[in-house]
Structures are given as structure tokens and as C-alpha cells.
Amino acid sequence: MSGPVLIWGTGAVGGAVGAALVDAGHSVDFVDMDNAHVAALRDPARGLVVEGPVRSRAGPVRAWHPDELDGRWDKVMLCVKAHHTAAAAAMIAPHLADGGSILTLQNGLAARLAASILGREHVVVGFVNFGADRIGDGRILLGNRGAVALGEWDGGTTARLGEFWRLLGDFESEAVATPDIWAFIWGKLAYAALLFAEATATSGIAPTLDRPELLPLFRALVGEVVAAARAEGVEPAGFNGFAPNAFGPHARALESAASIRAIADFYRGGAKPHSGVWRDLAVHRRKTEVDAQLGMVVDIAVAHGIAVPALTGLIALIHRIEAGAAVQDDAHLSELALAFSAA
Incomplete structure (x- = not known):
């Protein structure tokens, strides 16, 4: 064991990873803003429940609302939604030990937001692509395995990176420590564009990606992210069927279609038919x-x-759906594809 770990945010990612660490014998404390969720995690009769085809477990864990938390930790895993990063980082600050580090297990460029509050020297950058959902108070569905990676901000090799890598290995045995973590982060952003598109529909990830009439839209969405990444000096990495090079300016439609089909196959028939964005x-x-x-x-x-x-x-x-001005509908993407084609 490598010392106590604080999991900040006990949703799909924090719950799934943290449960594996507890079951491997690590000392883990969980923090969440939802009082009912915290109470369920503490419940001696059930506790933190993980279910699904990958792993199942149940049992109480040490869980706290931020207002209850006392102490300082050398290792923190930040697992909140990307748009809650700044607020969470500010709350973590008094609980981070001198010389302590946080590992950001989040989507997007959340590590940049965390570093703006805590300083780059305290941030290790993480990437996850496994499928999980919080399906109730204290309940996490772990629907499928997926790529997990982590790396230092500047690509270096450090003792703390090794410690976090060993911890993640108790959740995902094929987790990798990489000198090019930003390639994974930007790859996930490009991949995520497809999942955000799926969220506007109703059919699910695989059926939505299977729609051939949407291929030009999918190519445009991913291609725009890849172009931004390359402008930043990053060549996005591929994983779980996603091939970034299939969406570059010189890629053929057949290459893009093959990658889209491989991503759909990754989800096809699994226990997680919809994206987390769709659930939101x-x-x-x-x-x-x-x-x-x-x-x-x-x-x-x-x-x-x-x-x-x-x-x-x-x-x-998505903003219109969030505001209640539109509802999720398979027709949205057809309309967006037409509007994009006409632009």
C-alpha cells in the first residue's frame, strides 16, 4: 500500500476507481457534495455498490461532505465533472499536504483548470475511457473496461507518477504511464465530440454511430478538434477503436467510417448503451x-x-436541450448535418 488516498467526487469515475482501491486494501476517503449519496456510501448494510459485467462489490466506505472533512492528504484523485473543477480545486487546497499532488481523472482540459488554482507543480494529468454511470445513491454501474493513462504535465518521469500508476493498476491492470499524456487528453476530446452528438439523440451510442448519413458530420466534428490539437502542437492519440489520423484533412471517408464503426463496436451490446452526457x-x-x-x-x-x-x-x-427549448431526438443530428453541409 502507498499511503492514504482522497477521492474527490464519488460519481461514476471516483466511485468505480475508489471502490477498486478499497478492495485492494488501500486507505481511501471519499468526498461528495450530495448528502444523500454520502449517507448511502456510509450505510453499513450496503455502502458503495459497484455492479455490472466488469466488477461487483458492496460495502461501506469512509465518505464525507466537504464541510465535514478534516485532514491533509499527499495523494488526491480529482473525479468531478469538468465544469466543477475550479470549485473543487479551491475546496481541496486546504486538504492538500505540503508537496502533495492531485491526479485529475476527468474529461477535457480540466487539468488546466485545476492547475490554475493549485499550481502545475501539484497536478498529475489523468485520462480515462472506461464506461461507468452513477445510477443511484451509493450505486455505480461499471459497464465496460477502457483505456486508462496518466502522465506528468511536462512528460517527465517522477516518483509520484509511479505511485499513482501503481494505484490505478489496482483498478485497470493495463493502465499506462505515458510521456505524452496530452495526446490522450486531446484524443479523448475528439472522441468526446461523437459522444456529445449522441447525447442529442435517443437511440444510443452504437445505433447513432451506425447512421451512414451522419458520417460527414462526424468527420467534421472530430476533424475540427484534431485541427485545434495540432495547432497546439499535439498529435492526438487513438484508443478503443478511435483513430485520429482517420479524421485529418487528407483522410478518406472510408478510413473515418472504419474508425466510427470500431468505436460503435466497442459499445455494441455492452452494459452502457448511452454516454454520460446523454444521462445528464x-x-x-x-x-x-x-x-x-x-x-x-x-x-x-x-x-x-x-x-x-x-x-x-x-x-x-446541447444548450437548447439543457434550457428545455428542445428535447433529445434522433432527428437533431440529421438537421445539424444538413445545416453544416449548407454552411
Whole structure:
């Protein structure tokens, strides 16, 4: 064991990873803003429940609301939604030991937000692509395994990186410590553009990606993110069926279609048919991460003079659904594809 760990945010990611660490014998404390969720995690009769085809477990864990937390930790895993990063980092600050570090297990460029509060010297950057959902108070569905990676901000090798890598190995045995973590982060942003598109529909990830008439839209969405990444000096990495090079300016439609099909196959028949963004809109009726993920990409692209009509159209559509001005519908993507084609 490598010392106590604080998991900040006990949703899909924090709950799934933290449960594996507890079961491996690590000392883990969990923090969440939801009082009912915290109470369920503490419940001696049930506790933190993980279910699904990958792993199952149940049992109480040490869980706290931020107002109850006392102490300082050398190792913190930040697992909140990207748009809650700044607020969470500010709350973590008094609980981070001198010389302590946080590992950001989040989507998008959340590590940049955490570093703006805590300083780059305290941040290790993480990437996850496994499928999980919080399906109730104290309940996490772990639907499928997926790529997990982590790395230092500047690509270096450090003792703390090794410690976090060994911890993550108790959750995902194929987790990798990489000198090029930003390639994974930007790869996930490009991949996420497809999942944000799926969230506006109703059919699910695989059926939505299977729609051949949407291929030009999918190529545009991913291509815009890849262009922004390259303008930042990053070549996005591929994983779980996603091949970034299939969406570059010189890629053929057949290459893009093959990658889209491989991503659909990754989800096909699994226990997680919809994205977490879809659940935010359809189940939780709450704001998504779209601004903290794709919105940040748009800002970066614009700063580099890159046109992003597909991304801006998708973001506007998600905003309408969030505001209740539109409902999730398979027809949205057809309309967006037509609007994009006419632009």
C-alpha cells in the first residue's frame, strides 16, 4: 500500500476507481457534495455498490461532505465533472499536504483548470475511457473496461507518477504511464465530440454511430478538434477503436467510417448503451460538460484562426436541450448535418 488516498467526487469515475482501491486494501476517503449519496456510501448494510459485467462489490466506505472533512492528504484523485473543477480545486487546497499532488481523472482540459488554482507543480494529468454511470445513491454501474493513462504535465518521469500508476493498476491492470499524456487528453476530446452528438439523440451510442448519413458530420466534428490539437502542437492519440489520423484533412471517408464503426463496436451490446452526457440530459436534467470540454476547444481553435462550424452548431444544440427549448431526438443530428453541409 502507498499511503492514504482522497477521492474527490464519488460519481461514476471516483466511485468505480475508489471502490477498486478499497478492495485492494488501500486507505481511501471519499468526498461528495450530495448528502444523500454520502449517507448511502456510509450505510453499513450496503455502502458503495459497484455492479455490472466488469466488477461487483458492496460495502461501506469512509465518505464525507466537504464541510465535514478534516485532514491533509499527499495523494488526491480529482473525479468531478469538468465544469466543477475550479470549485473543487479551491475546496481541496486546504486538504492538500505540503508537496502533495492531485491526479485529475476527468474529461477535457480540466487539468488546466485545476492547475490554475493549485499550481502545475501539484497536478498529475489523468485520462480515462472506461464506461461507468452513477445510477443511484451509493450505486455505480461499471459497464465496460477502457483505456486508462496518466502522465506528468511536462512528460517527465517522477516518483509520484509511479505511485499513482501503481494505484490505478489496482483498478485497470493495463493502465499506462505515458510521456505524452496530452495526446490522450486531446484524443479523448475528439472522441468526446461523437459522444456529445449522441447525447442529442435517443437511440444510443452504437445505433447513432451506425447512421451512414451522419458520417460527414462526424468527420467534421472530430476533424475540427484534431485541427485545434495540432495547432497546439499535439498529435492526438487513438484508443478503443478511435483513430485520429482517420479524421485529418487528407483522410478518406472510408478510413473515418472504419474508425466510427470500431468505436460503435466497442459499445455494441455492452452494459452502457448511452454516454454520460446523454444521462445528464435525459435522466439528471442538468447542465453538461459541453462548455468545459468542447467550448474550450472552440476557444482554442478560434485563437488559432481555425473555423469550427460543426462544433459550434453542436454546442448550441446541447444548450437548447439543457434550457428545455428542445428535447433529445434522433432527428437533431440529421438537421445539424444538413445545416453544416449548407454552411
